Amino acid sequence: MAQFIRGVIVASLASLISAQTIKVGSTVVAATPQNVAPAGAIVAVPAPLSTTSGAPLLAWESFQLTQAVLTNLTNLNLTAISSFSFPGTGSPSTASCKAFPGDANWPSPIVWDVLDLLSGGALIKTVPLAAPCYTSWPEYNATLCAAITASWNDPHLHTSDPTSTQWPLFEGLTCIPPTLGRTVTNCTLGGYASYSIEVSNVAQIQLALNFARNLNLRLVVRNTGHDFADKGIGAGALSLWTHKLNDIKFYESYTYGSYSGPAFKLGAGVHTEDVYAVAEANGVTAVGGECRTVGLAGGYIAGGGHSPMSSLVGMAADQVLSMEAVLPNGQFVTASATQNPDLFWALRGGGGSTFGVVTSVVVQAYPKIPVTTMTFDFTISATLSATTFWNGVRAYFSYFATFTDAGTYGYFNIVPNGSGGYTFTFDPFWGGNMTKPQLQTLVAPFLKDLSNLGIPVTPVFTQYASLLPAWNASFPPENVGGWTNHAASRLFPRENFTNGTLLNATLAAVRYAIEGGAILVGYNIKSATNAHANQNNSVNPAWRKTVTHFILPGLWDANASWATIQNVSETITNDWMPKWRAVSPGAGAYMAEADINEPNFQQSFYGSYYPQLYALKQQLDPYGLFYAPTGVGSEDWVVEGQLPYVPTQNGRLCKKT
């Protein structure tokens, strides 16, 4: 069995594999990776680009598990081969909980070994990333621990680990490096998956889905581990690690349905930073987020995907032309406006890890655009009163509709200045498709308002030839790995900023939270429509009415007790957010950057689409194979042992009774 140690797959434990036998002719021999080929067959040879059928499959997408392959395997004398069957006439499991390590029905090592063998040695018995820091683990290695600790805040450390998460809070903080401000006496697997498959072809996904479904195992899909709610982890789970599916194919001229223009086909594991680089090299603009390592074709598009481009062209999910996915029943399908249209609708906005595993997406791209950014800040000080400060913030908010209608994207924050006051910072104000004179003209009335209020600012305007250099200069590599905050968020409707009375009420709600100890990470953004964006998808309807995505983290110290973490989390959910909801009744929140404790998450994250999404979930996944906290259908499940307001993933997953 392959064991993963910091990026390296070390030799299989051959003793387990050799306990398996196969017949070669009439001779019985030990089964080894040498005489058992990975299960799968090339069933669809990658075809040339066709204008009628869309982009060809990626080479690894054509290596699939078929019934013929499975039938062939039954000729081998392998244990538990029926665990890999596609659904037959049997009914879905009626067990009240998923199997958990230590249970009588947990697969024996030899059964895991068959999965490893059939998946071509891709199975990893997971080890917490920080295990080398703990003497109780065989991986203990002080040198390696020091390196892991030094890189702990770098997202690449986590994306290149099969099971780590960027935000370990909901993992349960069971294995963090010991010198980062919190004492953990012993490292345990906690909320990390038990096994992971390093996916490199479709057949492996099919094997894993069939295996988990037939053996009633918890299943998770782990791409980059960026999700705020830690949707890609789970104790006792088999995890599909999609990181290596990092193909980026560019089509200069691509015709599909009514679209004709540049497009990309992206493997499920690509990072935003890599897509932007390829777009730049080809003279086009891709629609992605601001974060460098978010999985553009994974959880990002699945949740809707907001972008510096959104106020010009809509959400990332609106740019999708077609997708490939493996369904809960193990079937590999294409989803597009004409093939499996209901699935296509749901996969674009209805959330990750719910309807299947996406293997690739085809997205349209835009011509190159100039970008001009503006930065400045102002802070409460001896010469700038709190009243004036908030009037300055109010002045900005009053332009939210005007600015987004002009296609801009404002990224800003309001944080404590360290001495009891606050600082407002543009980080930056982003003028997509704008020259410097154009942006200066747009913001002139706003700057005049600040000046009239007596708020001195020194705006810095910088024009870039295209998205990549503007983005690279504006959004530094993100700092991850922390557990000292947790956030909620809200998509406030446009009217809350265009009408002075409503604006004041909204501002008061924002100010209440900040003065209560929150920080504001704000986006002035809208989901624009254009001739190409296909908004017939399940993106939260609240996105179509908003000009903001406001994220509201509450904070605590690295060494905070669980009671303190619970307290702050409760304050976010039950004190600050009710005020935000009260001024935006019926609006919603962005599922991918939201409060895991959001009350009535069905309405907030999915709006009026929830019933349709839930019905489709029941239809495609009657087995309850896919679960993610706050995902569609997750209300039917419960993870055992959670603290109130801290729903960690380190307990057993059970059906709610």
Ligand SMILES: Cc1cc2nc3c(=O)[nH]c(=O)nc-3n(C[C@H](O)[C@H](O)[C@H](O)COP(=O)(O)OP(=O)(O)OC[C@H]3O[C@@H](n4cnc5c(N)ncnc54)[C@H](O)[C@@H]3O)c2cc1C
């Ligand atoms: C620093 C930071 C900045 C961010 N910036 C932005 C931004 O600018 N715009 C924006 O819209 N969002 C942003 N996000 C949020 C981001 O979109 C979500 O966290 C998203 O869920 C990440 O998806 P992932 O695949 O990278 O992460 P993961 O945590 O690995 O996956 C997220 C969810 O999607 C599921 N999933 C992943 N891949 C697949 C697949 N192939 N098939 C089925 N399910 C899958 C996982 O199971 C999980 O449920 C940011 C997040 C962070 C932490």
Ligand SMILES: *[C@@H]1O[C@H](CO)[C@@H](O)[C@H](O)[C@H]1NC(C)=O
């Ligand atoms: C079945 O096994 C035979 C013999 O190993 C092989 O030649 C054939 O390609 C296999 N068929 C499939 C569909 O895997």
Ligand SMILES: *[C@@H]1O[C@H](CO)[C@@H](O)[C@H](O)[C@H]1NC(C)=O
């Ligand atoms: C099948 O494998 C089992 C052990 O897994 C072994 O005991 C048995 O002899 C094998 N039978 C044949 C026909 O290979």
Ligand SMILES: *[C@@H]1O[C@H](CO)[C@@H](O)[C@H](O)[C@H]1NC(C)=O
């Ligand atoms: C410990 O880790 C370091 C750094 O990765 C490595 O060079 C060294 O070989 C490891 N030591 C042992 C005993 O594995």
Ligand SMILES: *[C@@H]1O[C@H](CO)[C@@H](O)[C@H](O)[C@H]1NC(C)=O
């Ligand atoms: C520490 O954790 C390891 C791994 O889970 C476990 O084997 C060991 O018993 C634990 N030790 C103590 C002292 O709790």
Ligand SMILES: *[C@@H]1O[C@H](CO)[C@@H](O)[C@H](O)[C@H]1NC(C)=O
């Ligand atoms: C929107 O998509 C759904 C499902 O994909 C389809 O049934 C419907 O006809 C589409 N509606 C429009 C207006 O295109």
Ligand SMILES: *[C@@H]1O[C@H](CO)[C@@H](O)[C@H](O)[C@H]1NC(C)=O
């Ligand atoms: C921060 O705000 C406080 C309180 O209003 C103010 O007195 C102080 O001057 C500010 N500090 C800085 C560094 O701006």
Ligand SMILES: *[C@@H]1O[C@H](CO)[C@@H](O)[C@H](O)[C@H]1NC(C)=O
């Ligand atoms: C950029 O602006 C030009 C006109 O100035 C327009 O033709 C083009 O569609 C815009 N591009 C985007 C992506 O909005």
Ligand SMILES: *[C@@H]1O[C@H](CO)[C@@H](O)[C@H](O)[C@H]1NC(C)=O
């Ligand atoms: C990104 O910025 C860094 C410095 O911050 C610079 O070294 C690098 O060349 C830039 N890359 C691109 C593609 O602009």
Ligand SMILES: *[C@@H]1O[C@H](CO)[C@@H](O)[C@H](O)[C@H]1NC(C)=O
């Ligand atoms: C602004 O909102 C208030 C409160 O809902 C309402 O009474 C008023 O008519 C609105 N004003 C305008 C100009 O729409």
Ligand SMILES: *[C@@H]1O[C@H](CO)[C@@H](O)[C@H](O)[C@H]1NC(C)=O
């Ligand atoms: C909103 O607040 C501002 C400043 O605090 C005040 O001048 C204005 O009169 C208020 N507007 C309304 C409609 O209440």
Ligand SMILES: *[C@@H]1O[C@H](CO)[C@@H](O)[C@H](O)[C@H]1NC(C)=O
């Ligand atoms: C926890 O950390 C904070 C800030 O780093 C420090 O001030 C405090 O003394 C620590 N508390 C304990 C109990 O270690």
Ligand SMILES: *[C@@H]1O[C@H](CO)[C@@H](O)[C@H](O)[C@H]1NC(C)=O
């Ligand atoms: C914000 O807008 C929504 C939707 O138009 C509206 O229902 C709500 O009353 C507005 N906010 C306030 C403070 O009234």
